[in-house]
Amino acid sequence: MRAHQNPSKNTIKLSCKNIWKVYGDDPDQFFTSGNGAVANAHAHADQITKDNHIVANADVSFDVHVGEIFVIMGLSGSGKSTIVRCLSRLVEPTAGEVMLDGEDLLRKTESELIEIRRHKMGMVFQSFGLLPHLNVIDNIAFPLKLQGVAENERYAQAERVIELVGLQGRENNFPKELSGGQQQRVGIARSLAVEPDVWFLDEPFSALDPLIRKQMQDEFLRIQSVLHKSIVFITHDFHEALRIADRMAIMRDGGIVQIGRPVDLIMRPVDDYVREFTRDVPWESILRAADIVESHQGSVSGMKKISGDTLIESLLPYLAEHESGVAVEDENGAIMGVVTARGVVAALAAGCDVDIADADTAD
Amino acid sequence: MPLKIDRGLMHWLGVIAVTLVCIAIQGDISWMKAYPKSLVVPFSDWMNTGMQWFIDQFGAIFLAIATLLEWPIKGVQWVLHALPWIVCTFLFCLVSYIASGWRLAIFTLFAALYIVVLGYWDESMNSLSLVAISVPLAIFVGFVFGVWGFYSDRAERIIMPTLDILQTVPAFAYLLPILMLFGFGTTVGLIASLLYSFPPMVRNTIVGLRGVPSEIVESGIMSGATPAQLFWQVRMPTASKQILLGVNQATMASLSMVIIASIIGGTADIGWEVLSTIRKAQFGESILAGIVIAFMAMIMDRITSGLATQSAEYNRKQQTLFARYRYWIIAAAGTVTFLLLAKLIPAFQEWPRDLQFSPAKIMNEGLTYVVVNFREEIESIKKFAFFYFMLPTKIGLQQAVSPFTWGFELKLVHSLGYAVMMVAIACWCARRWNNQVAIGVLLFAIFFYFGLTNLPWPALLLIYTVAAWKVSGPYLAVGTLLGLGFLVVTGVWPQAMLSLYLCSIAVIISFLFGTAIGIWAAHNDRVSAIVRPINDTMQTMPLFVILIPFVMLFKIGDFTALLAIIAYSFVPAIRYGEHGLRNLPEGVLEAATMVGCTKSQLLWQVKIPLALPVMMLGLNQTIMYGIAMLVIAALVGTNGLGQTVYIGLSDGDFGVGMIAGIGMAIIAIIADRMTQAWSKKRQAELGISV
Ligand SMILES: Nc1ncnc2c1ncn2[C@@H]1O[C@H](COP(=O)(O)OP(=O)(O)OP(=O)(O)O)[C@@H](O)[C@H]1O
């Protein structure tokens, strides 16, 4: 399910280039014909702020590949919600370009857009956005109803997604009769009812308490392992990002600071802002076997074989008992090398080093 | 705290000095005392001419509308009269049951039986048919404007102030132009009640649609809703509760206006029944008919508010066809059954006259007995209030104190003593609280000594303008000056002062007592539980009805009007007082308790100052309620603007009535803006929002 395993990983599903979103009296004055490619984005953003406008997004560019989970992180007010709304055109970008399946989304007419939303896009909201007057099944079937799908058919489809999110038996309840976690399951089911390709989730689990959140993340990963959507997922919780991201972007003041795999961000943060996010990361839960594999001479026969994708965390009990370690295979089954207890300890120690060095510079 | 001499204080002392000078010289300069008649701008003539021209040009259109609208009213009336009372009662009870449950259904049954047995059925149905037409119209019109205002900011900027004016112009003043345009007939009541009842619908529609959470709208858009689908399937259902609240308020407004409109007469409805019996001093009859109105108001209120709360408890999917249409089926079956029954038993068709029963006679006798036996007490209450409060406020201690009233003559010593005492109190207030309170005391002392109606108009103009400036700023000050100036140049200033005098006493008493009760209720759940239903009932009660008991005991006059105004206007003071104290930030109270506040310190130094902005909104509402009642009170013989409106109405003098109506609206709007501004200012200072 991970991008680097996915055969179609190079197909770009959704991409945005030089997106700007400026709020204020006359945002258009800062751009010539909606062109967001400016020489110095920072200086330009400062200029706009000086002119009493609010820069919600500044020069944001990234691609989302087919079947990939792309996570956007950042502090409150850093422009995460705005960028995802620009991608779905709930908010009209002031400048820039959004391409969906190679077509310019910003050129679509209102009715084309409705069609796209009816068939290609789904979105999940932080506070669920459920319709209070409809029960669970009607909420989930709502997008289909808007399309004019017949009642039997849309209930059948709704039942399928209800099963997918595990809400059987609650079909006739109203939103306010459900717990937060259940309500968000309804939100997820509704966004999946039209079988979209692109799935936007704006802090879907932030309103839930930690235990439920963990459970919902597992659920989400399970659903994704079945459906293989292209996903833009927003969170301000780095642990959540780590658990689910294939790639992630960190935002600050409306702009993107760094994009990469979670491991890249941890190992090579571009600045202190990113390092701050990665500060107390549990290394064992992000490092994978492939990241710390050591080359190995000789036979690996008799050793346990694992995929390069395996989290170190899950190896710890086994390594504690087997001095020689485990053999690591790549996707094609070729041996990459071994992971040993000593190697793991060294890698974790290196992680601590980063922390200590960081603490020193902070003083 | 040492006396702080700042700019604000200097301004006010200046104002007071000017006022005293004005008072001193008004004997010599006649235009100071009364605005010269020769300078009165004949606005009312102009308005009459304008209206005449308008009627000449467009009158035919309005008459056509009137005849057009007469038909549906006649139709509904015909249906309500043709149906046996037992069938109507059954249907009303069914609706009550659906909206609210068994208890309301039984109450409705009881009310219906009351109406039938006492013989008010026909009159009640006449009123009801007006409401039945005007409410749907008001809902439709209000909804359309509300949606328009929601989508267009520009429309909202026009709609909102218009609603403000429609709701502050006294109800009577509406009737005048409508009467002139549409001519005598039932349509007047309909149009007036439409105009009066659609504003709350507009407001609630806008508020409701605004209040739909943005994520719900976005989720609708992302579900692929077209704009029309987004409105009807996402926004509307989510806002439905608030919108239905608008329906509730529109219904209540409509009923109260239908009742008020009956003063133009000739309608044979229940409002007319009350009014004509009051005029004939048949108090038993009037209170019995008043109870009918109260019943109608209560039931309509419960039904519409019941529907509003129900809309939030969405019904589960009905499985069977019968279950889905069960109420229609029950209604049809019941109607047929009771129709047949009415055919068999004539008393169900029409209640026989000789079975009608009215306790009016006994009540009248009882009342006479009370009035005769307790005349001394009643008179002394009246005299006490009149001599010691009302008269001084109206004409000042200076004239009110005489051997006849207070038992001694006002001599120079007394006046000097009064002056010294008041100045001393003011100084004490300045030390204890602040300069504003002290200024208030001084102004009050002057008002009370010379009398509101004796103060020279330039001085009052100055005082109000400066006050407006201090609480809000130059805009409101200019507005106040222009508004009050209008009252002066149109020559209605003396009447305005008479209205102001009555209204101010009532408002001050209502506000003080109401707030005190509110504070009590905030600290005591039992008091709160007792007060709430009383408040609810008073608020749904049409203004007319409140008047009756006071007229019975105290006859017509200022004192009766005063009591009626107090009875009506202390409700918001209680409400806001309790609400303000009950919704204080928890953290502040805990912190205050932790630093060792005693209970009374907590109340006076923490809670009340923090709750003051909310209480000021209560004052605002108290004033608005007071002014509304003031106009109705004109019916029981007060002088002032209300009376002038009434005279204009009965003489068909559009200009005179309208000027007085506008005058009341001006006073209401100025009072409204000043209290709102003050509340906002305090809120900003405290960093809270209500
Ligand atoms: N309609 C608007 N008008 C003006 N400013 C806005 C508007 N919407 C967003 N902003 C501003 O844009 C910036 C980014 O907002 P955004 O909602 O995208 O932040 P966020 O990263 O999603 O924050 P959070 O984690 O709190 O959801 C904020 O400074 C916000 O104040």
Ligand SMILES: [Mg+2]
């Ligand atoms: Mg957000």
